[in-house]
Amino acid sequence: MLTERQSLILQVIVDEFIQTAQPIGSRNIAKQEHISYSPATIRNEMADLEEAGFLSKTHSSSGRIPSEKGYRFYVDHLMSPSQLSKQEIKTIKEHFNDRMIELEKVMRNSANILSELTKYTTFVLGPEAYETKLKQIQIVPINQQSAIAILVTDSGHVEHRSFALPGHIEQGDVEKIVNILNEKLTGVPLIYLERVIQSEVVDLLQQYTTSYEQSYELLQDALFGKQASNIYVSGKSNILMQPEFNDINKARSLFNMMESEDQIAPILKMNQDGLHISIGQENNMEAMSQCTLITATYSFGEKQVGTIALLGPTRMEYSKAVSLLDLWSKQMSHSFQNWYKD
Amino acid sequence: MLTERQSLILQVIVDEFIQTAQPIGSRNIAKQEHISYSPATIRNEMADLEEAGFLSKTHSSSGRIPSEKGYRFYVDHLMSPSQLSKQEIKTIKEHFNDRMIELEKVMRNSANILSELTKYTTFVLGPEAYETKLKQIQIVPINQQSAIAILVTDSGHVEHRSFALPGHIEQGDVEKIVNILNEKLTGVPLIYLERVIQSEVVDLLQQYTTSYEQSYELLQDALFGKQASNIYVSGKSNILMQPEFNDINKARSLFNMMESEDQIAPILKMNQDGLHISIGQENNMEAMSQCTLITATYSFGEKQVGTIALLGPTRMEYSKAVSLLDLWSKQMSHSFQNWYKD
DNA sequence: GTTAGCACTCAACAGTACCGAGTGCTAATG
DNA sequence: CATTAGCACTCGGTACTGTTGAGTGCTAAC
Numbered sequence: 001m002l003t004e005r006q007s008l009i010l011q012v013i014v015d016e017f018i019q020t021a022q023p024i025g026s027r028n029i030a031k032q033e034h035i036s037y038s039p040a041t042i043r044n045e046m047a048d049l050e051e052a053g054f055l056s057k058t059h060s061s062s063g064r065i066p067s068e069k070g071y072r073f074y075v076d077h078l079m080s081p082s083q084l085s086k087q088e089i090k091t092i093k094e095h096f097n098d099r100m101i102e103l104e105k106v107m108r109n110s111a112n113i114l115s116e117l118t119k120y121t122t123f124v125l126g127p128e129a130y131e132t133k134l135k136q137i138q139i140v141p142i143n144q145q146s147a148i149a150i151l152v153t154d155s156g157h158v159e160h161r162s163f164a165l166p167g168h169i170e171q172g173d174v175e176k177i178v179n180i181l182n183e184k185l186t187g188v189p190l191i192y193l194e195r196v197i198q199s200e201v202v203d204l205l206q207q208y209t210t211s212y213e214q215s216y217e218l219l220q221d222a223l224f225g226k227q228a229s230n231i232y233v234s235g236k237s238n239i240l241m242q243p244e245f246n247d248i249n250k251a252r253s254l255f256n257m258m259e260s261e262d263q264i265a266p267i268l269k270m271n272q273d274g275l276h277i278s279i280g281q282e283n284n285m286e287a288m289s290q291c292t293l294i295t296a297t298y299s300f301g302e303k304q305v306g307t308i309a310l311l312g313p314t315r316m317e318y319s320k321a322v323s324l325l326d327l328w329s330k331q332m333s334h335s336f337q338n339w340y341k342d
Numbered sequence: 343m344l345t346e347r348q349s350l351i352l353q354v355i356v357d358e359f360i361q362t363a364q365p366i367g368s369r370n371i372a373k374q375e376h377i378s379y380s381p382a383t384i385r386n387e388m389a390d391l392e393e394a395g396f397l398s399k400t401h402s403s404s405g406r407i408p409s410e411k412g413y414r415f416y417v418d419h420l421m422s423p424s425q426l427s428k429q430e431i432k433t434i435k436e437h438f439n440d441r442m443i444e445l446e447k448v449m450r451n452s453a454n455i456l457s458e459l460t461k462y463t464t465f466v467l468g469p470e471a472y473e474t475k476l477k478q479i480q481i482v483p484i485n486q487q488s489a490i491a492i493l494v495t496d497s498g499h500v501e502h503r504s505f506a507l508p509g510h511i512e513q514g515d516v517e518k519i520v521n522i523l524n525e526k527l528t529g530v531p532l533i534y535l536e537r538v539i540q541s542e543v544v545d546l547l548q549q550y551t552t553s554y555e556q557s558y559e560l561l562q563d564a565l566f567g568k569q570a571s572n573i574y575v576s577g578k579s580n581i582l583m584q585p586e587f588n589d590i591n592k593a594r595s596l597f598n599m600m601e602s603e604d605q606i607a608p609i610l611k612m613n614q615d616g617l618h619i620s621i622g623q624e625n626n627m628e629a630m631s632q633c634t635l636i637t638a639t640y641s642f643g644e645k646q647v648g649t650i651a652l653l654g655p656t657r658m659e660y661s662k663a664v665s666l667l668d669l670w671s672k673q674m675s676h677s678f679q680n681w682y683k684d
Numbered sequence: 685g686t687t688a689g690c691a692c693t694c695a696a697c698a699g700t701a702c703c704g705a706g707t708g709c710t711a712a713t714g
Numbered sequence: 715c716a717t718t719a720g721c722a723c724t725c726g727g728t729a730c731t732g733t734t735g736a737g738t739g740c741t742a743a744c
Contacts, residue, residue: 102490102502102504105504135482135484136480136482138478138480138492140477140478140494142477142494142496142498143496146498148444148494148498148500150480150492150494150500152482152484152490152492154484154485156484156488156490156504158490158492158500158502160444160500162444162447162498236578237594237597237598237601240590240593240594240597241594245590246590248582248587248588248590248593251582251590251593252579252582252583255579255582256579259579
């Protein structure tokens with residue numbers, strides 16, 4: 001599709017533009033060591049590349065900047081993986097050297113570290129609860145009318161939910177319910193909870209508690225109230241540092257998008273297997289039309305279920321971002337294995 | 343200090359400037375209905391006000407804008423409380439009509455609602471644990487080497503912390519510890535926890551557990567690990583909507599400040615009793631030199647301990663902000679009373 | 685004490701000229 | 715025939731100029 005020389009020139013332009021955010025002229029390209037053509041030759045090639053849609057100009061006599069198609073080609077064919085600095089590698093490895101106990105902390109820290117290292121905004125979508133199993137249930141009455149249900153999973157996740165106690169439920173019944181639940185539900189994967197409750201717990205409740213209706217109601221409220229979100233975001237304001245968002249209005253619309261979980265969640269939940277780069281309009285979102293989103297799934301046990309994503313300008317340091325995500329997800333999977341050995 | 347007429351003019355200028363963010367000229371002031379002086383008179387008064395430091399100009403022939411001293415005088419002497427709209431009152435009251443169970447949720451929602459209503463950034467510093475008492479302690483082992491400690495307080499607050507299990511502690515000991523803790527510590531105010539443990543629990547541990555050293559270590563890790571922060575922030579990006587932050591660099595430095603809890607916390611924790619307005623440089627922080635921070639303490643039981651704050655430009659809708667905070671804190675105290683009745 | 689009138693100031697805007705970086709095209713070159 | 719030197723051209727950026735209009739400060743009259 002592209003000649004050797006065109007690829008080379010495209011690569012130089014993208015690499016250079018990523019660094020400087022300035023249109024690249026033919027003279028500057030010719031100056032590079034590994035380029036042995038005159039500016040005129042390069043200009044001819046650049047004209048061809050522009051005609052083919054890989055480059056564009058900001059005005060008729062400006063240098064060239066990569067188009068989205070140009071970035072796409074760069075990402076698919078030209079990009080060379082960057083060597084991470086020792087510092088970067090160290091930071092990530094240290095993060096995973098700490099004993100991982102609570103999954104949430106790992107997620108939150110991951111988001112912080114990656115946004116720190118990349119200077120882009122980082123999203124981490126925690127693993128869905130497919131495989132995690134219930135470890136323990138606790139119900140703590142707070143006063144006459146309300147109580148808190150606490151669920152602990154074998155991934156160290158603690159979820160708690162407050163709910164109103166049904167009128168006139170008896171204290172003894174609450175205890176019985178908790179006992180029944182722990183007996184029947186410990187070790188059950190969270191997604192089967194409801195099913196197991198229907199098949200095994202309901203009968204017992206009817207049998208052993210004096211206020212069955214209320215107990216069942218309690219259970220519903222306590223276990224199936226709306227689940228807390230498991231998206232961690234870090235470095236939102238990094239995006240302000242990028243010169244493409246010197247225009248405050250672009251920054252505003254992007255912030256609006258980032259603040260609304262409804263808009264973020266579906267993008268992350270697409271769960272495209274492995275590493276996926278989505279450039280500019282490929283994102284199908286107005287606010288992100290100048291941004292690139294790199295998503296990577298990570299595996300947790302057997303099924304892959306979590307997603308981590310970096311959001312930056314289309315002029316993103318692709319190779320560094322990819323290398324970092326790569327190292328991160330390898331470490332992550334590795335740590336999970338150790339974790340599950342226990 | 344200021345004549346009646348000067349006060350009137352200052353008030354009009356501040357009110358007007360808060361709405362428009364544009365310097366106010368003498369002609370525009372004279373046009374207002376309740377002003378019966380000619381522009382020339384007003385100009386003279388404005389010159390005096392400027393000399394006294396209440397006003398300033400953006401350039402030698404511009405209209406006047408309030409100085410920080412001007413805002414200060416306005417806030418202290420001229421501001422009339424604004425009538426909140428029915429919608430605003432309704433929103434706040436509905437928020438408090440919902441059964442309050444978890445304090446955290448109340449805090450988080452409060453931050454969201456106030457930032458929504460004011461379009462400023464809202465900080466809520468949750469109440470310190472002075473009065474809250476321990477309701478229950480639970481320790482859930484996750485695997486051989488780690489466990490999660492869960493504390494529930496009578497304010498519905500759930501705190502959990504993961505910690506490494508000391509090597510070779512016996513499962514039976516963990517249960518014994520939990521039993522001892524619950525027996526001795528239930529109802530103890532959190533701030534006395536450590537003291538009570540020293541005086542009443544340590545001995546028992548020595549007596550009843552076979553691995554005392556480890557048990558004590560466990561206890562330390564579980565209960566006195568670093569506490570989660572209790573600052574809730576909402577509407578950070580609202581600040582971008584203010585024209586004074588069209589300059590992206592100002593926005594950047596403010597964002598940097600807001601993202602660092604180390605910088606926010608001390609300001610909120612000053613806990614100045616009641617409502618306190620701190621304008622521009624009064625904040626003693628470079629990044630906030632163009633901002634006003636309104637803080638209000640709210641009472642929780644006997645001692646006042648929580649703080650809520652609004653951060654906006656110095657050109658803030660003071661009267662609306664104050665009225666909203668006022669209504670909010672009244673509702674908050676009122677709800678707490680009901681809460682404690684139980 | 686108040687106000688009309690006027691000279692003055694300055695930001696904002698439009699117009700002009702110029703510079704320099706960069707292009708596209710053409711014709712010369714190896 | 716691919717490559718390159720040369721040159722005319724384009725256009726953003728900057729500096730300078732003049733104009734307009736909103737607004738002030740001052741003075742003199744009411």
